[in-house]
Amino acid sequence: MKFQRLLQSNDSHPTTTMELSAAAAKRQYYKEWYEKNKAKRQEYNLKNRVHVREWHLKHRDRVLEHKKKYREKNRQKEMARHKKYFEANRERILDRARMYREKAKLDKQASSSVESQGAVREPPLSSVRMRLTFILN
Template sequence: MSLNADDSKRKYYKEWYEKNKDKRKAYNVTNKEQVREWHMKNRERVLEHKRKYREKNREKELIRHKKYFEANRERLLARARLNRELQKHRAKDPSAEPPKRRRRFPRTPVVPCSTPIQMQMAYILN
């Protein structure tokens, strides 16, 4: 199996990104504001790129969605049932409190952070 130029370039960049993860994170933190400004200045270009990417990868995206829905079918159906019940409840008495949702697991943060700054940094870096 021979790799064409695009595949070998993609492989090279993927390996490079993996190897230089920390360097990239530090760079992204320091240049976040500059990147945001560039995106705002070149908004048309960014949106055009996004549209082209979506068109190009539409099949992959559909397959990814299909896999997600197959894997989480029960949970999604349970949520849909709960939402239907809530809508019925609201239709009968709009001023009434909706029934409380029961959580199987207590909600815990993905990254344990004690301060908002740590939370922001965790969000940016992850």
């Protein structure tokens, strides 16, 4: 039934039931459902944001335990996702790392040269007092 409604609503792309697989139809249906209910979700989230924050603070140990279990369960997926991202953006990431390294090196050199150039060290107070005492006597 949903499949038929989907085909009827998709008049801009004339397709037959043979061309559109069940998985694609399901994906399309949920995509449309998500867009249709987006405003409701945003309104709900705004209305209950404070309540959710308070609940999270009150049940912090449960939240952290859930987070830990989720991370352990999905560690492989997460590693694969990071690897995929790194491979896709390898050049940009490495360029940024090089830039930060050079900037850190320049900052370190600049700070050390400032210390050596403009640092007119004043003698400690006791030696100044001793000099004044010597000069005045």
